[in-house]
Amino acid sequence: MEYVIVTGMSGAGKSTALKIMEDIGYFCVDNFPIPLLEKFVEFADSGETQYQKIAFGLDIRSGESLKYLDQIITNLRMNGHMIRILFMDASDQVLVKRYKETRRAHPLAGTDRVEKGIEQERRQISFLKEMADYIIDTSQLLTRELHAALGNIFLGKQEYDNIYVTVLSFGFKYGIPSDADLVFDVRFLPNPYYLEALRPKTGNDPEIQQFVLKAPEANIFLDKLEDMIRFLIPNYIREGKNQLVIAIGCTGGKHRSVTLTNAIYQRLKKNQKYGLRVEHRDIDKDAKRGK
Structure with missing residues (x-):
């Protein structure tokens, strides 16, 4: 069984990445509850599901439970589970521009400026970037180029x-x-x-x-x-x-x-x-x- 955690900065393309992962054969679950992650992996590895490749969308939306993800991933890897981390990133300038274009509020900004929310998010998820197996910067990336990048990583030439x-x-x-x-x-x-x-x-x-x-x-x-x-x-x-x-x-x-x-x-x-x-x-x- 293969597991991928798709994470990264809000506005960097995680939702698009998950859609692409689904296109190339992954069962995708966005904003999965972190406290249930270990139990779900154990259940999936027991053979009770038909899925062979699963991608989880996990990010700042998880709130307080995000701080437990480091240890959970470590435990799963120590127990022999194949857990890969894909970190989606983009420059602060590009993220600000994307938020302004979509007129969305950053999940951590509240009534403050978008830049403050981005700064706070970077601090809170920095450990995931350090643990990541793959980091994709989408600042100048077209959707079709992201398709190709993810295909190269998760499909490769063999399949x-x-x-x-x-x-x-x-x-x-x-x-x-x-x-x-x-x-x-x-x-x-x-x-x-x-x-x-x-x-x-x-x-x-x-x-x-x-x-x-x-x-x-x-x-x-x-x-x-x-x-x-x-x-x-x-x-x-x-x-x-x-x-x-x-x-x-x-x-x-x-x-x-x-x-x-x-x-x-x-x-x-x-x-x-x-x-x-x-x-x-x-x-x-x-x-x-x-x-």
Whole structure:
């Protein structure tokens, strides 16, 4: 059983890190009660759970119980448990900027300035930074770069060949994703939008999938796309690329692109030797705009 404690400064990206950890196969629990940590590890190691990799989000929100975490981690390690610590950090200037942009109050600042809360937090969790196995500074890090960094640390080349593939659906009317490496336009396929009974549904619904995939061109497209992706991935790996974003777009990002994105994702899952996730960027935007 493998355990990772994800901790660090508030605003440094712990929540994002936990989401990424979940994407790469970890069972994640945020703000887990520290007094229960040892009992939970003993329970998990007893074989009573189906999880093999667990990540705990532990930070300043734990309050007074945080001071016991040092000894608890030491005890668990002495008893042979594999406990790794990931510490998320960022410069004070960046943290202040992030708090001001989100208009959130620092958990320790109270009515005082954000800078005071950050200073106090650094003192209280300094022991965790000293104990950390990995420290990631997100001051200048993009989310996709954080994906790559965590993949390198917790997946490595043995399991996923050191590349993480995201298959992303989008709507052209909302703009092409800025981080896309490969962009494909599926607006050549029949559009379910023009059938009133299908319009409210999405490419996650069987009715839309059947409508889109019954077009012969759809499966020809999938065959050619799968062949190209499987050709490209090992070549990208050899060139040191560790993140690949494949964007598939239709007009609104709700029907055709979602269907094709789901379909290619299912194909790529077969004999998969790399990190893989699916995302639908614009699937709900029409509904939110009342269209």
